[in-house]
Amino acid sequence: MFSIMFGVVILVSFYIGLHGRFYLRALGLRVPALIYWPLFWFISCLYIIVRWGIGTRSEGVLSTIGSYWLAAISYFLILFLFFDLVRLANRFFRFLPKNFSGARYTGITGTFVIAVVALLLVYGTWRARTPVVTTYTIQTDKPIQGDPAIVLVADLHLGGMIQKKGLGEMVDMVMAQKPDMILLAGDILDNAMSVYTDQNMSQEMSRLKAPLGVFAVPGNHEYFGANVPEFQKLLAADGVRMLIDETVETGGFTLIGRNDRRGGARKSISDLVEGLDRTKPLILMDHQPRELELSQEAGIDLQVSGHTHAGQFWPVTMVTYFMYEIDYGLLRKGSTSIIVTSGYGLWGPPLRIGSTPEIVRIKFAK
Numbered sequence: 001m002f003s004i005m006f007g008v009v010i011l012v013s014f015y016i017g018l019h020g021r022f023y024l025r026a027l028g029l030r031v032p033a034l035i036y037w038p039l040f041w042f043i044s045c046l047y048i049i050v051r052w053g054i055g056t057r058s059e060g061v062l063s064t065i066g067s068y069w070l071a072a073i074s075y076f077l078i079l080f081l082f083f084d085l086v087r088l089a090n091r092f093f094r095f096l097p098k099n100f101s102g103a104r105y106t107g108i109t110g111t112f113v114i115a116v117v118a119l120l121l122v123y124g125t126w127r128a129r130t131p132v133v134t135t136y137t138i139q140t141d142k143p144i145q146g147d148p149a150i151v152l153v154a155d156l157h158l159g160g161m162i163q164k165k166g167l168g169e170m171v172d173m174v175m176a177q178k179p180d181m182i183l184l185a186g187d188i189l190d191n192a193m194s195v196y197t198d199q200n201m202s203q204e205m206s207r208l209k210a211p212l213g214v215f216a217v218p219g220n221h222e223y224f225g226a227n228v229p230e231f232q233k234l235l236a237a238d239g240v241r242m243l244i245d246e247t248v249e250t251g252g253f254t255l256i257g258r259n260d261r262r263g264g265a266r267k268s269i270s271d272l273v274e275g276l277d278r279t280k281p282l283i284l285m286d287h288q289p290r291e292l293e294l295s296q297e298a299g300i301d302l303q304v305s306g307h308t309h310a311g312q313f314w315p316v317t318m319v320t321y322f323m324y325e326i327d328y329g330l331l332r333k334g335s336t337s338i339i340v341t342s343g344y345g346l347w348g349p350p351l352r353i354g355s356t357p358e359i360v361r362i363k364f365a366k
Contacts, residue, residue, distance in 0.1 A: 009044060009045065009048065009070075009073070010044075010045075012073050012077050013040075013041070013044035013045075013073060015077065015080070016073060016076045016077065016080065017037070017040045017041075017044070019076070019080045019110065020036075020040065021033075021036060022106050022110070023106060023107065023110035023111075024036075025103070025106075026103040026104070026106040026107035026110065027107055043065060043066070043069055044069060044073075045066075046062055046063075046065055046066030046069065047063065047066030047067050047069060047070050047348070048066075049066070050062055050063045050066055064350070067348055067349045067350060068121060068349055068350070068351075070348055070349050071121065071124065071313055071348075071349035071351055071353075072117055072121060074313075074314075074315060074316075075116070075117045075120055076113065076117055078315075079112075079113040079116060079117070080113060083105075083109040083113070087105065120353060121351060123351075123353065124313055124349070124351025124352055124353040125350060125351045127351065127352045127353065127356065127357075128161070128346055128350055128351045128352040128357060129357075130356075130357070131170075131173065131344055131356070131357040131358055131359065132356055132357070132358050133173070133177065133358065133359055133360075133361055134341070134358045134359075134360050134361070135360075135361045135362075135363065136330050136339055136360065136361075136362050136363070137362075137363045137364070137365050138301075138302055138337050138362060138363070138364050138365065139332075139337070139364075139365045140281055140301050140302075140335075140337075140364060140365075141335070142279065142280065142281045142301060143252070143279075144252065144281065144364045145251055145252035146180075146251075147363070147364075148180040148181060148212065148251060148253075148363075148364065149177060149178065149179050149180050149181075149361060149362070149363055150179065150180065150181045150182075150183060150283075150361070150362040150363075151174050151177050151179035151181070151182050151183070151210075151359060151360065151361055151362070152183045152185060152304050152339065152341055152359065152360040152361075152362060153170065153174060153182070153183070153184055153185070153341075153344050153359050153360070154184070154185035154186055154187060154219070154287070154304075154305070154306025154307070154341050154343045154344070155185075155186070155187040155219070155306045155307065155309060155341075155343025155344060155345050155346075155347075156170065156184075156187065156188050156189075156343075156344050156345045157187055157189070157190035157221065157343075157345035157346060157347055158188060158189050158190060158195060158196060158201060158345070159189060159190040159191060159192060159195035159196075160190035160191075160345060160346055160347060160350075161345060161346045161350045162190075162344070162345045162346075163195075163199060164199040164200070164201050164203075164204060166345075167201055167204045167205065168204040168207075170344055170359070171204050171205070171207045171208055173359055174208060174359055175207065175208070175209070177359070177361050179210045179361075180210055180211050180212050180251065181210050181211075181212040181213060181214075181215070181250065181251065181253075181255075182208055182210045182213075182214040182215070183215055183216070183255075183283075183285055183304055184214070184215070184216035184217070184240065185216075185217060185219070185285050185286075185287055185304050185305060185306045185341070186216070186217050186218055186219025186220070186221075186222070186260060186285075186287030186288075186306055186307065187219030187220065187221040187222070187287065187306060187307065187343070187345075187347075188216060188219070188222065188231075188235075189221055189222055189225075189231065190221055190345070190347070191221060191224050191225040192225040193225070193227060193230065193231050193234075196231070196234065197234070202234065202237065202238045205235070205238040205239075205240060206238040206239055208238075208239065208240065209239070211251070212250045212251040212253070213241065213248075213250050214239055214240045214241065215240070215241050215242075215243055215248070215255060215257060215285065216235060216240050216241070216242045216243070216257075216285075217242065217243055217244070217257040217258060217259070217260070217285045217286070217287055218231075218232075218242065218244060218259060218260045218262075218263060218287070219260050219262075219287040219288075219306070219307060220260050220261070220262035220287065220288070220307070221347075222260070222262075223260065223262040223263055224262075228244075228263070232244070242257070243255070243256070243257020243258075243285065244257065244259045244263070245257070245258060245259045245266055245267040245272065247272060247276065249280070252280060252281070253280060253281050253282075253283055254276055254277065254280045254281070254282050254283070255283050255285070256269075256272050256273065256276075256282060256283065256284045256285065256300075257285045258272065258284060258285065258286040258287075260286075260287045260288065261288055261290070268294070269284065269286075269294050269295055269298040269300065270294070270297070270298050272284075272298075273298045273299060273300070278299055281301045281302065281364075282298075282299060282300050282301050282302075283300075283301065283302045283303075283304070284300045284302070284303040284304070285303075285304055285305075286303060286304075286305055287305060287306060287307050288305060288307045289303075289305035289307065289308065289324055289325070289326060289327070289338065289340045290324070292325050292326070292331070292333060292336075292338055293333070295333075295336050295338065296333040296334050296335075296336040299335075299336075300336050301335065301336065301337065302336075302337050302338075302339070302362075303336065303337070303338045303339070304338075304339050304341070304360075304362075305338070305339070305340045305341070306340065306341050306342075306343050307340075307343075308320045308323075308324060308327040308328060308340060308342070308343075309342055309343050309346070309347065309355060310327055310328035310340075310342035310343075310354075310355035310356075311327065311328075311354060311355055312342075312346065312347070312348070312349070312351075312352055312355055313349060313351055313352055313353040313354060313355070314353050314354035317353075317354040317355055324340070326338060326340050327340060328340050328341075328342050328355070339360060339362065341358060341359075341360045342355045342356060342357065342358055343357065343358070344357050344358065344359060345357070
């Protein structure tokens with residue numbers, strides 16, 4: 001995966017780098033190649049260097065520039081390709097004004113491309129920092145005690161864009177919903193567990209309170225750099241019970257917490273539901289929304305997942321749309337409802353374009 005990603009970034013970046021050289025020349029700026037290309041390649045590979053080369057995600061100037069570049073290259077590529085095709089078509093059909101060619105064409109279109117990409121990054125940054133509350137009402141024939149409200153949060157990626165202050169804001173947002181149960185559906189951490197202890201994030205996490213409990217499951221990112229059993233103990237001390245292939249009964253529900261695929265060996269859904277009281281609503285927490293037919297076959301009433309970020313930013317939104325049976329929203333498969341949240345935090349570029357950060361409020365129809 002690393003080599004594929006690196007190769008794609010190199011090829012696309014080279015194409016964009018050439019356009020950068022042409023643009024500077026069109027403006028009359030002669031930057032020596034020995035200065036331009038090393039600087040350009042440093043910026044192009046910055047995120048990969050910080051993320052994988054150094055082995056940590058430090059929130060500094062370098063990592064911010066590198067992560068924005070990952071998103072920017074998508075839009076530079078699309079726009080530069082479009083104007084290159086226009087230039088090519090003009091050679092055959094001559095539809096552009098005669099004075100709109102050569103360096104003038106390169107200068108004007110280059111300025112337009114830079115302006116559009118800059119606006120997209122500004123918008124995406126704002127969108128990523130304005131989470132919303134999304135509400136779903138679930139239909140079930142099984143008896144529900146009272147009128148419980150479940151709040152679902154996934155993909156915090158603590159240590160990435162979300163630091164201790166951001167965690168506190170999320171807790172405030174969740175508690176404002178007056179939840180009866182809180183579910184954290186994986187990827188609480190971005191990578192290292194040390195960020196949780198170094199910033200004393202327990203101070204904020206421990207404010208999550210709900211009558212029926214606060215529960216979590218691990219995501220794939222918990223297995224990237226964290227000691228999952230140790231993190232499970234930290235969460236337990238903060239009042240959050242991490243379920244790893246475990247079940248618990250609370251408030252008339254049976255909650256099933258499944259280990260993430262990244263964790264290696266894990267129980268099948270059929271094994272997890274074996275012997276459970278099927279007259280009670282079964283809620284499954286599984287970080288990645290895969291093989292959803294297995295949840296339906298096992299008689300799960302509600303599955304909650306995250307992981308996809310709903311693509312986070314276009315055009316990746318199109319990739320996740322086709323990759324998963326459902327990458328965002330509510331899907332009904334027989335008597336099984338599946339909710340996939342776009343998540344609260346971020347991975348990679350600190351922006352959202354075509355998706356929205358959220359917490360999810362779940363109610364049950366009478």
